[in-house]
Amino acid sequence: MAGGMIYDRVALIGLGLIAGSMGLRIRRDGLAREVVGTARSAATREVAVSLGLCDRVTDTAAEAVRDADLVVLCVPVGAMEDVARQIAGHLKPGATVSDVGSVKRAVLDAVGPHLPETVDFVPSHPLAGTEHSGPTAGFPELFENRWCLLTPTGDSGPATDRLTRLWQAMGASVETMDPDHHDLVLAVTSHAPHLIAYTMVGVADDLRRVTDSEVIKYSAAGFRDFTRIAASDPTMWRDVFLNNRDATLEILGRFTEELFALQRAIRTGDGDMLHDYFTRTRAIRRGIIEAGQDTAAPDFGRGKTPKGSAA
Numbered sequence: 001m002a003g004g005m006i007y008d009r010v011a012l013i014g015l016g017l018i019a020g021s022m023g024l025r026i027r028r029d030g031l032a033r034e035v036v037g038t039a040r041s042a043a044t045r046e047v048a049v050s051l052g053l054c055d056r057v058t059d060t061a062a063e064a065v066r067d068a069d070l071v072v073l074c075v076p077v078g079a080m081e082d083v084a085r086q087i088a089g090h091l092k093p094g095a096t097v098s099d100v101g102s103v104k105r106a107v108l109d110a111v112g113p114h115l116p117e118t119v120d121f122v123p124s125h126p127l128a129g130t131e132h133s134g135p136t137a138g139f140p141e142l143f144e145n146r147w148c149l150l151t152p153t154g155d156s157g158p159a160t161d162r163l164t165r166l167w168q169a170m171g172a173s174v175e176t177m178d179p180d181h182h183d184l185v186l187a188v189t190s191h192a193p194h195l196i197a198y199t200m201v202g203v204a205d206d207l208r209r210v211t212d213s214e215v216i217k218y219s220a221a222g223f224r225d226f227t228r229i230a231a232s233d234p235t236m237w238r239d240v241f242l243n244n245r246d247a248t249l250e251i252l253g254r255f256t257e258e259l260f261a262l263q264r265a266i267r268t269g270d271g272d273m274l275h276d277y278f279t280r281t282r283a284i285r286r287g288i289i290e291a292g293q294d295t296a297a298p299d300f301g302r303g304k305t306p307k308g309s310a311a
């Protein structure tokens, strides 16, 4: 469904999974008159144009943001400051600058100080992704039925409203949130789970010598899901952990305590404890489904075929 034109010119910096999905959706539904993209490598820029992720590409970020009324930084969290420095002197007065980083406080602190007072900075985080990265990974339905969290600070009401309309037109439900609170919530729901998946797949890899290829051959569904998550982009996830250190360490501390309690129950044969624990966690899953938030069907994104649509 077309959402009508919301911006005149949108500039996407870094042409990977998220920027690609935004560009395809914005162009498909006419949400901007023009989408300009830029990436460091000429090969990525060429692929982006050939796939229609943007109308045109520029060699530098400084050129891409010229006359753009929305600029979205779609690079790994650790690269945001460098990009902010490159674009700062070239932004159109009155423009909105946003980003899609998975961590919000560190990006706010890294980008904010470089931006002129004539622009509004409205950070965003679409809670949508896959384990694939790069310009070929994007698809226009990525944000459909997903949350997008905005963490504006200061006086950016009209800019936030307009950006909200864009994310909604791309299929997302939008909420605003305090950046530190965002980082704590995401440490629980995304960052720690990714680290646990990385660890579990690492353990299986260590065991390979003992089990030969059985770990892969007899991979059950739970472990397969872990391997999908653990196949995510290494640069992106390195930057997430380095930039959401305190919240992630806080959650991992709690995780370790719970793990020890379960370990003890197994060792002492405390079946009641295990049963009670698993009953509690099952209720949480059922609550998510009843709230209609189980949009992350296992195949969604993998085959780039949204739930319910024909392959």
Ligand SMILES: NC(=O)c1ccc[n+]([C@@H]2O[C@H](COP(=O)([O-])OP(=O)(O)OC[C@H]3O[C@@H](n4cnc5c(N)ncnc54)[C@H](O)[C@@H]3O)[C@@H](O)[C@H]2O)c1
Residues within 6 Å of the ligand: 013, 014, 015, 016, 017, 018, 019, 039, 040, 044, 074, 075, 076, 077, 079, 082, 083, 100, 101, 102, 103, 125, 126, 127, 128, 129, 130, 131, 132, 133, 134, 135, 137, 233, 236, 240
């Ligand atoms: N993948 C996900 O599941 C997901 C979900 C939500 C948000 N995010 C966030 O979105 C951002 C982009 O992630 P993605 O999945 O699209 O990644 P991606 O790897 O698909 O794309 C990142 C792009 O940034 C470019 N890039 C990397 N380092 C750069 C640098 N130093 N300077 C300029 N460009 C650079 C890469 O070449 C690539 O074009 C990240 O901040 C990530 O935390 C990712």
Ligand SMILES: O=C(O)C(=O)C[C@]1(C(=O)O)C=C[C@@H](O)C=C1
Residues within 6 Å of the ligand: 101, 102, 126, 127, 128, 129, 130, 131, 189, 190, 191, 229
């Ligand atoms: O489905 C996936 O592959 C994801 O991991 C996406 C996911 C997540 O849900 O944790 C990963 C990182 C983001 O910042 C947002 C979404």
